Amino acid sequence: MENPGFKDLHLSKEMHMAIADMGFEEPTTIQNRSIPYMLEGKDVIGQAQTGTGKTAAFGIATLERIDLKNKGLQAVTLCPTRELAIQVSEELKNLSKYKKGIKILPIYGGQPIGRQIKALKEGVQIIIGTPGRVMDHLDRRTLKMDGVKIIILDEADEMLDMGFRDDIEIIVRKIPEQRQTILFSATMPKAILNLTKKYQSNPQLIKLVHKEMTVPNVEQFYFEVKQQAKTEVLSRLIDLYNLKLSLVFCNTKRRVDELVEKLKTRGYLTDGLHGDMQQKQRDRVMSEFRRMEIEILVATDVAARGIDVGDTDAVFNYDIPTDDEYYVHRIGRTARAGKAGHAFTFVTGKEAYRIRQIQRFTKTKIIAQKVPSISDVEEIRTNLLLEKVKETVDAGYLGKCRNLVEKLIQEDYTSLEVAAALLKIVIDEGGKEEAMQIKK
Numbered sequence: 001m002e003n004p005g006f007k008d009l010h011l012s013k014e015m016h017m018a019i020a021d022m023g024f025e026e027p028t029t030i031q032n033r034s035i036p037y038m039l040e041g042k043d044v045i046g047q048a049q050t051g052t053g054k055t056a057a058f059g060i061a062t063l064e065r066i067d068l069k070n071k072g073l074q075a076v077t078l079c080p081t082r083e084l085a086i087q088v089s090e091e092l093k094n095l096s097k098y099k100k101g102i103k104i105l106p107i108y109g110g111q112p113i114g115r116q117i118k119a120l121k122e123g124v125q126i127i128i129g130t131p132g133r134v135m136d137h138l139d140r141r142t143l144k145m146d147g148v149k150i151i152i153l154d155e156a157d158e159m160l161d162m163g164f165r166d167d168i169e170i171i172v173r174k175i176p177e178q179r180q181t182i183l184f185s186a187t188m189p190k191a192i193l194n195l196t197k198k199y200q201s202n203p204q205l206i207k208l209v210h211k212e213m214t215v216p217n218v219e220q221f222y223f224e225v226k227q228q229a230k231t232e233v234l235s236r237l238i239d240l241y242n243l244k245l246s247l248v249f250c251n252t253k254r255r256v257d258e259l260v261e262k263l264k265t266r267g268y269l270t271d272g273l274h275g276d277m278q279q280k281q282r283d284r285v286m287s288e289f290r291r292m293e294i295e296i297l298v299a300t301d302v303a304a305r306g307i308d309v310g311d312t313d314a315v316f317n318y319d320i321p322t323d324d325e326y327y328v329h330r331i332g333r334t335a336r337a338g339k340a341g342h343a344f345t346f347v348t349g350k351e352a353y354r355i356r357q358i359q360r361f362t363k364t365k366i367i368a369q370k371v372p373s374i375s376d377v378e379e380i381r382t383n384l385l386l387e388k389v390k391e392t393v394d395a396g397y398l399g400k401c402r403n404l405v406e407k408l409i410q411e412d413y414t415s416l417e418v419a420a421a422l423l424k425i426v427i428d429e430g431g432k433e434e435a436m437q438i439k440k
């Protein structure tokens with residue numbers, strides 16, 4: 001996997017700085033393959049789904065092509081839903097952090113139109129809108145398309161499914177013909193191909209083709225979790241399965257650092273590995289992991305490449321990988337040398353889609369699992385505690401403690417009562433500690 005880095009894409013200094021702040025280590029496959037064409041101003045058809053880094057792909061290229069001195073509207077992105085419009089506009093804002101004076105505005109139905117009109121009057125270079133609301137502004141003449149040089153149709157197949165075909169065509173026709181037309185779509189049905197024939201000129205088709213890969217024989221599970229609940233679910237699974245060595249993958253350096261901090265607060269022995277670290281630091285972390293002084297190693301794909309992590313009990317995809325091939329590389333880090341291993345993948349919202357895609361690519365089954373409840377974890381813990389009690393009795397040497405119990409029995413308590421009370425104290429203490437950690 002010798003992927004070209006961001007530096008090979010010849011981006012501006014401001015863009016490199018923003019990308020570094022976002023914690024991206026290297027371009028995703030769709031970014032590597034589509035950005036060069038988009039930077040040249042060519043029309044592009046990108047066949048890519050949510051989760052592959054498609055937004056940053058067209059976002060980076062578009063931002064690099066905006067003339068910062070020109071305050072007029074230069075790029076229009078159409079998205080199927082308000083949520084996506086907001087998400088895309090946030091990603092573009094992050095990517096434009098060091099491009100001073102750039103104005104990006106999401107415009108979608110449901111928000112008071114007056115506020116959008118005011119913002120548009122102040123000058124906006126990029127809008128990200130839903131087709132219906134963009135049409136509304138065109139009818140009111142509050143949006144002028146004469147200076148637009150880039151139009152992006154994001155999730156084009158979804159927009160067609162939602163009945164936006166006529167709106168899209170009217171909007172595209174309002175934009176000068178010398179424009180660059182970019183279309184991203186997860187699927188390429190005939191209706192999409194018709195659109196591209198009608199409105200794109202000599203488009204470059206970027207489709208992800210996969211290498212043949214050997215998929216390791218690992219038990220694979222996935223969990224649908226909210227973003228904020230991921231750390232809690234990770235902790236529960238580690239406790240429930242009593243995992244001694246886990247490798248947890250995040251998509252960015254920032255996510256690695258954040259997760260390591262959260263896990264440390266919860267009392268786990270953990271550390272991170274990512275591309276910003278010095279070799280010496282990495283070697284230290286790796287040898288601590290091998291000596292089992294670290295029980296959870298959190299890493300990015302780039303950092304984990306080429307390292308031997310030995311006997312990992314489980315691999316977690318804390319973030320679903322942006323590339324199917326990464327998934328195979330990641331899960332191959334467990335179950336080495338014929339040992340049983342587990343791969344757990346967390347998906348949020350729309351990402352369930354990616355699970356189906358990965359299953360198709362790997363021709364394996366990833367089984368949906370319910371997030372274990374606190375009581376599941378408690379039950380397992382209680383069983384472990386009882387096992388420990390039995391082991392301690394069998395091992396003998398209870399001398400001093402036996403004398404203490406005898407003292408209580410003379411005070412008229414039964415040995416059953418004493419044993420039950422002691423267990424209650426131990427279990428309640430464990431519960432209290434847990435509650436404190438969740439609150440933190």
Ligand code: AMP
Nearest residue numbers: 024026027028050051052053054055056
């Ligand atoms: P998207 O496919 O646009 O929905 O992006 C999915 C997620 O991947 C978003 O959270 C992006 O911020 C993130 N992402 C985009 N490009 C990269 C990259 N090069 N490295 C890591 N994460 C990325």
